[in-house]
Amino acid sequence: MTTRDDAYDLIGVGFGPSNLALAVRLAQSDAAGLLRTTYLERQPEFGWHRGMLLDDSRMQISFLKDLAMLRDPTSRFTFVNYLFEQGRLQDFVNLKQFYPTRIEFHDYLRWVARGFDDLVGYGEDVTSIEPVFDTRDRRVVTHVRVRSLDAAGRVRERAARALSIGIGGAPAVPAPFASLAARRDPALVHSSAYLSSIGALIGDGSARRRVAVIGGGQSAAEVFVDLTRRFPNVDATLIMRGPALRPADDSPFVNEIFNPSFTDVIYAQPDDRRRATLETFRSTNYSVVDRPLIESIYELFYMQRVRADVRHRLIANASIDSAGRIETNARESGIELHVRAGEGAQRCVERFDAVVLATGYRRDGHLALLEGLTDALGVSPARCDVTRDYRLQTGGHFQPHIYLQGCCEDTHGLSDTLLSVLACRADEIAASLLQRAPQPPRADAIRAQAHNGASDSLAAVAL
Ligand SMILES: Cc1cc2nc3c(=O)[nH]c(=O)nc-3n(C[C@H](O)[C@H](O)[C@H](O)COP(=O)(O)OP(=O)(O)OC[C@H]3O[C@@H](n4cnc5c(N)ncnc54)[C@H](O)[C@@H]3O)c2cc1C
Ligand SMILES: NC(=O)c1ccc[n+]([C@@H]2O[C@H](COP(=O)([O-])OP(=O)(O)OC[C@H]3O[C@@H](n4cnc5c(N)ncnc54)[C@H](OP(=O)(O)O)[C@@H]3O)[C@@H](O)[C@H]2O)c1
Structure with missing residues (x-):
């Protein structure tokens, strides 16, 4: 059945950190109650790369770069306030x-x-976007x-x-794996689905399993270490194109490129x-790994030599010509x-019970939509073109x-x-949106707003 709702001032496609930051920013704006907004998210509930939520995996940027802090340190949506409200702020400091x-x-x-549950349509996969004339x-x-x-x-x-498209990346599948992926081969998994798939691939632990991890970035390193630590029956092989695992450069001068103010510099x-x-x-x-993780992988290989028990391997300078199902x-x-x-x-032929593609993400999903x-x-x-305020540049006829x-x-x-830029980018998008979006409040909208106290109370504009 097709249902038809009235027009929104803003629909967010995807409800990951990007559109969550925008929801936070709009909730803190004076016009909040005048905007009719909704966010559509294909996952059944909020989740931030759940497939890689490994026990000892850490953030790669400071917690100060949360959804609001760099824009408004007094916001109630900061990580520090979250800690405070959870009763963990003092212990976190320690x-x-x-x-x-x-x-x-x-x-x-x-x-x-959770504070925006009433604005989000979870379990909704946006499939297309069309013009209304x-x-x-x-x-x-x-x-x-x-x-x-x-x-x-x-x-x-x-x-x-208006739309805010924040759909993140889609798994990148190297060409040699394309046909296995197209057939949804059960032994092939992308790192984005690692945690939800690996259990079934490893089995109950009674039989040895050979698992290959393809890639030399942070995901590959984290998956490889997880396989070696949690599954005693796994022999893991890391296969990478480059000659060595390389550390991410997070030194302070270099890190300035992630300052929100640097966006002006690079855009210009x-x-x-x-x-x-x-x-x-x-x-x-990209293609880099946190230094402590590299060091722990190096030590793992070293200790295998000490014990004269070489189970896990790293194959560097490797290119994969083809991948196929073993049918023997x-x-x-x-x-x-x-x-x-x-x-x-x-040339060599390697056989594995499972292959994890830690081969990164494509960022072109918005074009198909x-x-x-x-x-x-x-x-x-x-x-x-995309304007400085993240808007697709269109002719005047496209409003x-x-x-x-x-x-x-x-x-x-x-x-x-x-x-890094979530809080400030949300501010810039909100400013651009609010320049044109808030319509003069209508009497019924004001009544509804007073009644609901909610941010989506403006009555719809009929098409
Ligand atoms: C494992 C991992 C760890 C990371 N850690 C860090 C880190 O520590 N620090 C850092 O700065 N960055 C990190 N990143 C980078 C990451 O891109 C950002 O942290 C962040 O997730 C970006 O938010 P987003 O909302 O743009 O995209 P996403 O978080 O990918 O969210 C996009 C959302 O859109 C939904 N969606 C997609 N298509 C549709 C559709 N058609 N219809 C409806 N919903 C849709 C998805 O389900 C998803 O919930 C990490 C990335 C990965 C893969
Ligand atoms: N703890 C965390 O916070 C955490 C955890 C995981 C990921 N992340 C983040 O997520 C983002 C993506 O990281 P990622 O490791 O998933 O991806 P990535 O950095 O893009 O690395 C992808 C890897 O796959 C390899 N690869 C790509 N195509 C290939 C092909 N055709 N054949 C062989 N190898 C191929 C690349 O090789 P080349 O090097 O040769 O190009 C690279 O080593 C980064 O921002 C990262 O910081 C964060």
Whole structure:
């Protein structure tokens, strides 16, 4: 059944930290009660990379870069206030720790998200976005229509004057694994689904299991260490393209590129200079590992030699030519990798019971969602510029504002996919939105607002 709601001032697509930060910012604005907003999230409840919520995994930025602190240290939505309200602030201080566990930060984000439950449609997967034309002038687009599939399989449609797309990344699957992934091979898993899948792949622990981890970044290192620590029946092999695990550069001068104020600097650079800047600082974030984790992996290999018990391996300088299912007989199953490795690029065949792709994320999911706007925009969304306030630049005939979060690295810098700028980016988007969004309050809206005290009480504008 298709239902049709009235127009929203803002629909957030995805409810991860990006749109959560925006919800927080809007809740703290004077216009909060005048905006009709909703956020659509495909997960059944709030979750921040749950598939990688490993016990000893830590944050990669300071807890001070939470959803609100850098914009407004007095906000009740800060991590410090969360600690205070949980009764842990004093004990947290005793930890002398800037980098809480991801489990604790996840709990903080969930604590904030709970305050917005009435604004979020959990279990709703946004499938397409289309233009809504002015009935009097078919050249003018006044709204966008957001189509989603809810948990019960119903298609829902909502119209909005503005969108904030914050859908994060999608698993990147290297070409040799594409057909196994397309067939949903049960022995192949991406790191984003590691925790929910690994148990079934490892079994009850009675049989030895060979597991390969592909990649040389933080996810690969964390998965590899988890396999070696938690599963005594696993022989783990880390297979990476590069020659060595390399540390993330988080030294203070370099770290300035993650200051919210640096966004102005990088955005203002000419394209070629900006590309060079991104390349120079790539090793702050991608294909790099926290130094203590590298050291613990090195020690693990060293201790294997001391014990003369070499079970876990690292294959560096490796390229994978192909990957296929082992079909030999009923007793042997799994995935076979054709690998070229070492300085001489020797060919070898490796067999595994399971393969974990820790091969990072693609950031182009918004383009597929926005494809349905191409004719109305007059150009593919991929070719539209993005303004400093994160808005897709459109012609005057296209009135809805479409804000992009987490997919503007090319224009807004390496902090765009991270938590570093969340609070300030939300401020900039909110300012841009509020410049045009609040409609003069109508009598019924004011009555509803007084009655509900909620931020989504403005009666809808009919289409
Ligand atoms: C394991 C891991 C750990 C990380 N740790 C850190 C860290 O410590 N510090 C840091 O700065 N960065 C970290 N990052 C980077 C990460 O991108 C940010 O922390 C943060 O998650 C970005 O928030 P987001 O809301 O933009 O994206 P996400 O957190 O990915 O949230 C996007 C949301 O959109 C939803 N969604 C996607 N498509 C749709 C759709 N079509 N319809 C409805 N909902 C949809 C998803 O379910 C998800 O909930 C980490 C990344 C990973 C993978
Ligand atoms: N504790 C935490 O806070 C935590 C945990 C995990 C992840 N993260 C964050 O999440 C983000 C992503 O990290 P990530 O480790 O998932 O991804 P990543 O840094 O992008 O690393 C991906 C790895 O996969 C390899 N790879 C990609 N394509 C490949 C191919 N075709 N064949 C072989 N190898 C391939 C890359 O190799 P090359 O190096 O050769 O390109 C790289 O080593 C980062 O911001 C990271 O900091 C944070």
